[in-house]
Amino acid sequence: MSQQRSSYAVGTGLFIVLGFAALAYLATQTSSVANVHQGASYTVDAHFTNIGALKERAPVKIAGVRIGQVQSITLPPGQEVADVKLTIDKSYDRIPQDSVVTIFTSGLLGDQYVGIDYGSSQQFVANGGTLARTKSSQPLEEMLGKFFGAGGVSDNIGGTYTVKADFSNVGTLSVGAPVKMAGVAIGTVQTVVADPVKLDAKVTLAIDKRYNAIPDDSSAAVFTSGLIGSQYVAIQPGGSPDALKDGDEMVLTQSAMQLEDLIGKFLVNGSSSDTKSAGNGKSDIPPAGKH
Amino acid sequence: MNVRASQHNNVVVQSLAQIGNCGLFLLTLLVAIPRSFRHVRETIRQLWFVGAMSLTIIMVCGLFIGMVLMLQLYNVLSIFGSTSASGMVVALAVYRELGPVVTALLFAGRAGTSITAEIGLMRATDQIDAMEMMAVDPIAYVATPRFLAGLIAMPLLCCVFCAMAIFGGHLVGVTWLGIDNGTFWSNMTAVVVVHTDIVNGVLFKSLVFGAVVSLIAVFQGFTTPPTSEGVAYATTRTVVASSIAILALDFVLTAFLM
Numbered sequence: 001m002s003q004q005r006s007s008y009a010v011g012t013g014l015f016i017v018l019g020f021a022a023l024a025y026l027a028t029q030t031s032s033v034a035n036v037h038q039g040a041s042y043t044v045d046a047h048f049t050n051i052g053a054l055k056e057r058a059p060v061k062i063a064g065v066r067i068g069q070v071q072s073i074t075l076p077p078g079q080e081v082a083d084v085k086l087t088i089d090k091s092y093d094r095i096p097q098d099s100v101v102t103i104f105t106s107g108l109l110g111d112q113y114v115g116i117d118y119g120s121s122q123q124f125v126a127n128g129g130t131l132a133r134t135k136s137s138q139p140l141e142e143m144l145g146k147f148f149g150a151g152g153v154s155d156n157i158g159g160t161y162t163v164k165a166d167f168s169n170v171g172t173l174s175v176g177a178p179v180k181m182a183g184v185a186i187g188t189v190q191t192v193v194a195d196p197v198k199l200d201a202k203v204t205l206a207i208d209k210r211y212n213a214i215p216d217d218s219s220a221a222v223f224t225s226g227l228i229g230s231q232y233v234a235i236q237p238g239g240s241p242d243a244l245k246d247g248d249e250m251v252l253t254q255s256a257m258q259l260e261d262l263i264g265k266f267l268v269n270g271s272s273s274d275t276k277s278a279g280n281g282k283s284d285i286p287p288a289g290k291h
Numbered sequence: 292m293n294v295r296a297s298q299h300n301n302v303v304v305q306s307l308a309q310i311g312n313c314g315l316f317l318l319t320l321l322v323a324i325p326r327s328f329r330h331v332r333e334t335i336r337q338l339w340f341v342g343a344m345s346l347t348i349i350m351v352c353g354l355f356i357g358m359v360l361m362l363q364l365y366n367v368l369s370i371f372g373s374t375s376a377s378g379m380v381v382a383l384a385v386y387r388e389l390g391p392v393v394t395a396l397l398f399a400g401r402a403g404t405s406i407t408a409e410i411g412l413m414r415a416t417d418q419i420d421a422m423e424m425m426a427v428d429p430i431a432y433v434a435t436p437r438f439l440a441g442l443i444a445m446p447l448l449c450c451v452f453c454a455m456a457i458f459g460g461h462l463v464g465v466t467w468l469g470i471d472n473g474t475f476w477s478n479m480t481a482v483v484v485v486h487t488d489i490v491n492g493v494l495f496k497s498l499v500f501g502a503v504v505s506l507i508a509v510f511q512g513f514t515t516p517p518t519s520e521g522v523a524y525a526t527t528r529t530v531v532a533s534s535i536a537i538l539a540l541d542f543v544l545t546a547f548l549m
Contacts, residue, residue: 008339022451026453057484
């Protein structure tokens with residue numbers, strides 16, 4: 001009997017040991033214990049006007065190598081800048097005071113992290129010190145906005161006048177999309193209709209009366225805000241002394257650029273699709289939003 | 292119509308009574324814990340029975356859960372070209388949900404039923420009454436050791452389950468499908484946080500599930516009608532009630548812990 005009892009005890013003991021071994025395995029091998037447990041470290045402040053999606057415990061990197069983590073992110077009441085506390089490993093204690101702290105995004109859709117670019121100062125930042133030179137997170141929208149010249153959509157549009165424009169391809173332009181000039185919304189797309197005779201898309205733009213001095217040789221183009229954003233009509237002013245009037249037609253138009261075409265042209269210069277995409281296929285006009 | 296309504300009423304009242312009795316039984320169990328320290332050997336024997344003997348099924352199921360999860364994720368994530376993220380998704384899914392829940396369901400099926408059946412048969416064959424006659428407290432000698440054993444065994448089993456699932460994911464992902472070994476582990480360690488995922492997810496949830504499953508199993512065993520049919524019903528009820536309690540509690544716990 002005692003023999004059997006002790007075998008139970010041994011088996012149970014083995015089971016318990018196995019369970020704890022599994023727990024230790026989970027805790028050490030599959031999670032970043034290093035993130036929680038840290039050696040000697042010191043803390044540095046940095047102020048950002050926009051931290052984007054930076055989170056606590058995000059890595060701090062120099063030359064892409066992790067040297068610490070974000071300890072806390074606070075917005076002191078009444079201030080416009082976020083106070084980010086960085087915990088940095090003690091062995092990297094020779095960071096020049098004029099180093100630039102930047103919030104980067106790993107990849108296009110990845111997490112955000114703090115990158116430090118070394119400065120040239122002989123003064124090193126101390127525990128509790130502040131790295132004054134920072135670059136805030138660059139929202140992708142803003143970056144692409146600069147690139148494409150898109151801005152915010154304005155509201156309260158008063159009286160409008162309408163202008164027509166023909167496009168061979170409007171992409172996914174829909175009724176209500178903004179009309180922008182210099183990146184500022186000055187009107188909206190009123191109708192998008194396919195022309196049964198000319199086989200192109202007729203777009204009617206309602207433009208705010210305040211902008212009544214747009215030269216009549218201005219061109220209209222269908223642009224995309226951001227990489228995967230919605231499409232809008234951009235007006236690029238021409239040089240004519242005469243202004244557009246109600247009911248006028250814009251002659252110079254530029255159709256929607258298909259991202260696929262664009263990348264295709266960029267990457268494979270002279271691929272097979274290039275030869276036929278010159279006319280930008282009239283057959284692939286999407287059905288108009290409303291009739 | 293009236294009859295049906297009254298039956299309905301009966302069912303509701305009976306369920307409420309069951310829940311109330313179960314709560315009272317839990318109090319009795321907890322009060323009996325100090326008295327059951329005299330029966331440490333019995334607790335160890337039960338731990339052997341519900342814990343160590345459940346290892347095989349837990350390990351095999353954990354392995355397959357990890358493998359199938361990785362296979363599914365690989366297929367979906369390859370659409371977005373981010374198969375290297377599948378390791379971390381396996382880890383998070385297993386730690387936060389699948390590990391505790393599947394382990395608890397298996398535990399209810401493997402250990403809960405046998406606890407109910409054993410105690411039910413003890414009752415049916417008057418062994419419980421005989422213990423009382425011999426001045427042995429059946430709560431402290433039969434019920435509490437099994438309850439404690441379930442409470443201790445569940446987190447341990449869950450850890451083993453999770454480790455096997457990670458191993459299975461690694462087996463399919465890295466060995467078979469060719470995800471890079473380094474990215475597999477580094478992506479995993481980058482997102483798994485000890486406090487939220489392992490302590491709150493694996494340990495806390497499985498502790499609660501272990502308590503609930505073993506409470507239901509012991510309670511059903513003690514309250515079963517002393518007939519062979521009664522034991523059969525009680526065993527079925529253990530599985531049904533445990534499964535519902537596990538899944539419902541899982542939602543509540545997740546909502547609280549998130």
